[in-house]
Amino acid sequence: MLTVDYDLLGVRPGMRVLDLGCGEGRHAFEAYRRGADVLAVDWGQHEVATTAQWLGAIAAAGEAPAGARAAVARGDLRALPVPDASVDRVIASEVLEHIVDDQTAIAEIARVLRPGGRVAVTVPRYGPERVCWALSDSYHANSGGHIRIYRGDQLSERLSAAGLRPTDTHHAHALHAPYWWLKCAVGVDRENVLTRAYHRVLVWDLMKRPWPTRTAERLLDPLLGKSFVVYADKPA
Template sequence: MLTVDYDLLDLRPGMTLLDLGCGEGRHSFEAYRRGARVVALDWGVDEVRTTQRWLTAIGEAGEAPAGAAATSIRGDLLHLPVPDASVDRIIAAEVLEHIPDDAAAMAEIARVLKPGGRVAVSVPRWLPERICWALSDQYHANEGGHIRIYRGDDLRDRLSAVGLEPGPTHHAHSLHAPFWWLKCATGVERDNAAVRAYHRLLVWDLTTRPWLTRTAEKVLDPLIGKSFVVYADKPAVADAPAARRWSAGSGSLDRERAAAR
């Protein structure tokens, strides 16, 4: 289940992509298959291990093109283990709402992104998230849970404050919003028939991608899409100084001098 539109991200083969808060790797897998040099980063040990296992399987199955590379590492979004201006593209999907100092995390994104690079940031959309919070404290008031609700303009302003230039936006996963409203209304941890039935619908949609649900989601996304996605660019700098380039395949660093054109 992808939240990010890779065409809007403009991810091309050979680019280095940093997937922040990768979870179990859903966005990293697609980027790897598209020929990127992927670094999947998460704080969770189990998440990093699971992502690495699947990335290895994708490579061994020949699903990634020649020149692609992928690795997963454990890291803190507030102190990214990545050199300045070293990655072409970044994905931060459904992660900033968990971080108390989100401004510091956004500053780190801006720091490691190359001039002319692009980041895709997704967060829970204000209205669907507000309904979940109203229905259930258990949904968000727990360790590692959501600590804030973003409005679209607020997120764009925060990205601008660290020197990024917000561009296109869209919404995603409208079929998931009623699922979470149902869970919150009936008890987040409770197992009940209605939630199980809706979950089966979502799994069926994910595995078969039928035209009916695809059309319904496309129509409903602008109205109740659960995720809000914004794409932002780091301004290109003319006559940039020497920049260090990070190799995702080996983790090594080398130096590349930007030639003035």
């Protein structure tokens, strides 16, 4: 399930792509399949190991074009193990809301980007996220949980303050917002017949990509999209 639009990000074969807070690698995988030279970074040891395993499986299956490369590293987003101005594209998806010193992390993104490079940042959208926080403390108030809710203009201002120029924005995953409201109402660590049924629908949508749910999500994203995505360029 991708949050970033790779056409807007402009990932092309041979580009150096940095996936920050990669989790289990979903965005790194797509960049690798598109022929990029990918470095996926996360602080979690489990996440790093899982991403490395799946990248190896993609290579073994021949799903990455010749010349594409991929590596995984454990690292702190506030002190990236990457030289200055060495990366063409950066992805920071659903990670800044976990970092206390997000301004340092954004400054690191600006540091490693080459002039003319582009970053895609995604965070939970203000409205849907506020509903989740109101329904459940367990949703966010835990070790490694969400410590802030960004307004769209606030995130763009922080990118601008680091010397980046915000350009395009959009929302994503409208069908997931009601699911998380339901989970928060029931209890994030609990399941019932409604949460299980909704989860099955989301998995079916992810695997089959049927036109009714794809159309519904495209129409609902501006209203209910759970994620806010902003793209920003480093001036040449």
